[in-house]
Amino acid sequence: MSTTTAAAAAKMTSTTAVAVSLVLSSCVIANAFRQKKQFYPSVVYICKSNPSMAIMYMQALVAVYLIGKLTGKLFFGSLRPAESERLIEKAWYAVTETCLAFTIFKDDLSPKFVALFTLLLFLKCFHWLAEDRVDYMERTPIISYIFHLRIWLLLFILTLGDLYFIHDAYTTTMAKGPSVQLVFGFEYALLITLAANAGFKYILHAVDVHSDTFWESKAVLLLYLEFFIGLCKAVMYVVFLIIMIRTYTIPLFAFRPMYHTLRNFKKVFQDLVLSRRAIHNMNTLYPDATSQDLQAIENVCIICREDMTAAAAKKLPCNHIFHTSCLRSWFQRHQTCPTCRLDILRPTPPTTQNSNIPAPPTSNLGRTVQETPLTNAAPSSSATDNSRGSNTSNHLHVSPGQAGSSGNTYYNQTPLQYQFRPYAFQQRPISIDEVNGNNNDNSNNGIPEPNNMNESWDAFMNAAGLGGGIRLPSLFNDMPGSSNSSNLPFTNIPQIPLNLPFVGGIAIQPPNIPPNLDTLTDEELRLMEQNTRQGCLARIKYITDIKCMLDAAVVMMNHYSSACLVAGLDSTDSNLNSETKTSDSTENDEQLETRPPSNVSSETDSNAGSGGGVTSSSSGSEDQLLPEETEQQRVIRLKRLEKFGSNSM
Amino acid sequence: MAGSALRRLMAEYKQLTLNPPEGIIAGPTTEENYFEWEALITGPEGTCFEGGVFPAKLIFPSDYPLSPPKMSFTCEMFHPNIYSDGRVCISILHAPGDDPMGYESSNERWSPVQSVEKILLSVISMLAEPNDESGANVDAAKMWRENREEFNKKAEELVRKTLGIPPSE
Numbered sequence: 001m002s003t004t005t006a007a008a009a010a011k012m013t014s015t016t017a018v019a020v021s022l023v024l025s026s027c028v029i030a031n032a033f034r035q036k037k038q039f040y041p042s043v044v045y046i047c048k049s050n051p052s053m054a055i056m057y058m059q060a061l062v063a064v065y066l067i068g069k070l071t072g073k074l075f076f077g078s079l080r081p082a083e084s085e086r087l088i089e090k091a092w093y094a095v096t097e098t099c100l101a102f103t104i105f106k107d108d109l110s111p112k113f114v115a116l117f118t119l120l121l122f123l124k125c126f127h128w129l130a131e132d133r134v135d136y137m138e139r140t141p142i143i144s145y146i147f148h149l150r151i152w153l154l155l156f157i158l159t160l161g162d163l164y165f166i167h168d169a170y171t172t173t174m175a176k177g178p179s180v181q182l183v184f185g186f187e188y189a190l191l192i193t194l195a196a197n198a199g200f201k202y203i204l205h206a207v208d209v210h211s212d213t214f215w216e217s218k219a220v221l222l223l224y225l226e227f228f229i230g231l232c233k234a235v236m237y238v239v240f241l242i243i244m245i246r247t248y249t250i251p252l253f254a255f256r257p258m259y260h261t262l263r264n265f266k267k268v269f270q271d272l273v274l275s276r277r278a279i280h281n282m283n284t285l286y287p288d289a290t291s292q293d294l295q296a297i298e299n300v301c302i303i304c305r306e307d308m309t310a311a312a313a314k315k316l317p318c319n320h321i322f323h324t325s326c327l328r329s330w331f332q333r334h335q336t337c338p339t340c341r342l343d344i345l346r347p348t349p350p351t352t353q354n355s356n357i358p359a360p361p362t363s364n365l366g367r368t369v370q371e372t373p374l375t376n377a378a379p380s381s382s383a384t385d386n387s388r389g390s391n392t393s394n395h396l397h398v399s400p401g402q403a404g405s406s407g408n409t410y411y412n413q414t415p416l417q418y419q420f421r422p423y424a425f426q427q428r429p430i431s432i433d434e435v436n437g438n439n440n441d442n443s444n445n446g447i448p449e450p451n452n453m454n455e456s457w458d459a460f461m462n463a464a465g466l467g468g469g470i471r472l473p474s475l476f477n478d479m480p481g482s483s484n485s486s487n488l489p490f491t492n493i494p495q496i497p498l499n500l501p502f503v504g505g506i507a508i509q510p511p512n513i514p515p516n517l518d519t520l521t522d523e524e525l526r527l528m529e530q531n532t533r534q535g536c537l538a539r540i541k542y543i544t545d546i547k548c549m550l551d552a553a554v555v556m557m558n559h560y561s562s563a564c565l566v567a568g569l570d571s572t573d574s575n576l577n578s579e580t581k582t583s584d585s586t587e588n589d590e591q592l593e594t595r596p597p598s599n600v601s602s603e604t605d606s607n608a609g610s611g612g613g614v615t616s617s618s619s620g621s622e623d624q625l626l627p628e629e630t631e632q633q634r635v636i637r638l639k640r641l642e643k644f645g646s647n648s649m
Numbered sequence: 650m651a652g653s654a655l656r657r658l659m660a661e662y663k664q665l666t667l668n669p670p671e672g673i674i675a676g677p678t679t680e681e682n683y684f685e686w687e688a689l690i691t692g693p694e695g696t697c698f699e700g701g702v703f704p705a706k707l708i709f710p711s712d713y714p715l716s717p718p719k720m721s722f723t724c725e726m727f728h729p730n731i732y733s734d735g736r737v738c739i740s741i742l743h744a745p746g747d748d749p750m751g752y753e754s755s756n757e758r759w760s761p762v763q764s765v766e767k768i769l770l771s772v773i774s775m776l777a778e779p780n781d782e783s784g785a786n787v788d789a790a791k792m793w794r795e796n797r798e799e800f801n802k803k804a805e806e807l808v809r810k811t812l813g814i815p816p817s818e
Contacts, residue, residue: 135711136711305657329653
């Protein structure tokens with residue numbers, strides 16, 4: 001409302017100004033003719049009289065204004081409020097700077113130069129408007145043919161005008177030495193970069209509008225265009241500054257635009273460098289999203305709100321998934337994750353570690369464990385996710401309605417994790433009961449299926465939980481076989497699993513279950529082969545996970561053996577003893593001979609015997625050892641990994 | 650093909666039309682220009698702005714959603730976080746690295762994940778709980794802190810004004 005009244009008021013004042021100047025100038029002319037009666041004497045009379053000349057100059061300005069309006073109407077139609085606002089703002093700056101420029105060239109000050117400066121301002125306005133119009137192309141769905149025609153014509157005329165005036169300034173300066181024409185030449189050279197910028201942008205937009213698919217590289221091209229135009233302008237300003245200082249004095253009037261240009265150029269340059277790095281990172285390091293990942297987040301890219309396909313989407317180290325093209329244009333501004341603001345160029349160490357472990361494509365377990373280290377705290381972790389999602393509510397506490405939705409997405413991504421743990425807890429008591437009840441033959445019934453890694457892992461975890469809730473590695477280190485089993489804090493076997501998982505489980509952080517290594521993609525394997533820190537960390541993580549599982553297996557073996565001892569069971573399966581002895585000799589004490597047989601434990605344990613020995617010996621100091629490992633050791637270790645992977649499937 | 654900014658704005662407009670959040674109406678001023686929106690925001694219940702319907706306009710940059718829109722109320726407002734010319738000063742509307750008040754942390758800033766709906770909801774919660782540390786309108790911040798009664802009275806006057814009801818006295 002207020003803007004419309006203001007606009008109406010402005011229109012009123014401008015019309016009255018035009019009318020008053022018209023009346024005044026016609027009065028002056030009429031007066032001259034009344035006194036001199038003839039054309040020539042009256043012209044001389046007007047030129048001699050200062051007040052008459054002032055009015056005539058004013059009339060000329062008004063005429064320029066009217067011509068400007070008319071040409072504007074011709075080329076732009078009616079101006080939008082935002083456009084005229086920007087125009088007026090820029091025009092004021094230009095007028096102020098022109099006044100400053102007059103102070104340097106006060107000797108040259110003459111009506112001719114005032115006219116030339118007015119013309120310059122006039123042309124400047126059209127350059128700005130042309131730029132605004134070209135930018136507007138991106139905003140409107142409706143672009144008529146007349147729009148294209150107008151832009152073409154306008155840019156053509158502006159470029160011609162600029163070239164003419166540059167040429168003019170050049171010849172004058174060459175012929176008569178430096179004068180105010182220097183400034184003109186420089187200003188028109190700047191204007192021609194503006195025109196070129198608008199022209200190239202127009203071409204890019206026009207191509208984009210006419211293509212049926214999304215033009216991915218447009219944003220990159222625009223950034224490069226901005227860079228080159230910025231470079232041209234910066235060079236021009238520097239050259240102009242040098243010339244002006246050598247011939248006249250410091251050109252104060254050029255300082256403000258020069259500062260702006262240089263600052264913009266610096267920003268564009270930084271953006272260009274950083275975005276190139278971020279995009280390079282994105283293309284090389286981060287995996288494409290899989291279709292399962294996409295389903296988990298409802299398949300919508302949150303930047304453009306459009307559907308994603310697996311080929312065109314990337315997963316960042318923080319597990320957020322976006323369109324590759326959307327990420328590319330965002331990285332041109334900021335090199336952070338749009339959702340969680342993880343710095344892409346300098347990821348925090350723990351996140352990178354996790355991120356660069358290739359998540360197994362077939363199971364989302366590895367990722368879920370990374371996302372929520374405190375796995376038992378399912379409700380609380382979803383709550384933190386919610387709070388992360390609600391950071392939209394600036395400094396206010398009320399989280400906007402949809403803010404929780406991203407949190408929900410996290411929660412949806414990890415259903416498996418929250419489901420299988422309680423399930424496994426229930427499973428365990430039965431298994432022990434069965435071991436107790438059906439003494440010998442069915443002893444492996446209660447053990448989860450060996451080919452279900454989730455369940456078997458939980459069985460391990462529960463077994464470890466019996467040890468009193470210590471973290472696994474330390475538990476393992478504390479456990480020299482027999483002494484450990486004698487320390488076990490239970491006497492009544494069936495009750496153990498019922499009580500302890502909830503005590504012990506909380507403190508234990510389950511490692512990632514190593515996936516079947518056959519399913520790793522080439523890219524993931526290449527990552528692990530790298531000699532960089534990331535590759536090394538990825539390897540260490542795999543080894544640590546495996547070690548944890550082995551530790552848990554050993555602990556469970558101990559529990560079984562002690563449980564069997566307490567229950568007074570006899571060994572009935574002699575054929576397994578021979579296999580388990582190898583591990584017993586290195587890991588456990590001789591009491592283990594009497595444990596009940598089980599497929600999982602024996603298999604895992606035999607691995608522990610062959611491969612776990614090395615791993616466990618390096619426990620606690622892996623971080624120092626692994627980076628220095630030789631090629632041979634690595635090959636051995638990879639073989640071990642393979643073996644473990646195939647066994648645990 | 651139309652620009653990504655335009656398509657995203659169209660998607661948001663559709664979303665806002667199909668599932669309008671409570672207390673918010675928003676859409677482009679004209680169908681020809683999706684980069685200038687008008688919005689009507691109702692004052693949150695239980696606050697001094699309850700019952701008011703406040704018109705605002707949103708101006709989107711051509712690289713939306715990479716840059717945040719600008720929002721300003723087109724009616725008279727008296728609030729610690731609204732400049733006297735109607736511009737809204739909340740961190741969700743500021744791009745990272747651009748901090749007019751020098752205190753906002755970057756995780757409250759604009760990112761492409763935000764949307765018109767979230768902005769408007771944030772503005773509603775801003776109406777409910779002004780942040781008197783960011784003094785876009787210092788007089789209002791001072792009054793909010795020191796003379797809550799008068800602030801409430803002033804807000805009520807504003808509410809009456811937006812509804813076209815004459816002042817109470």
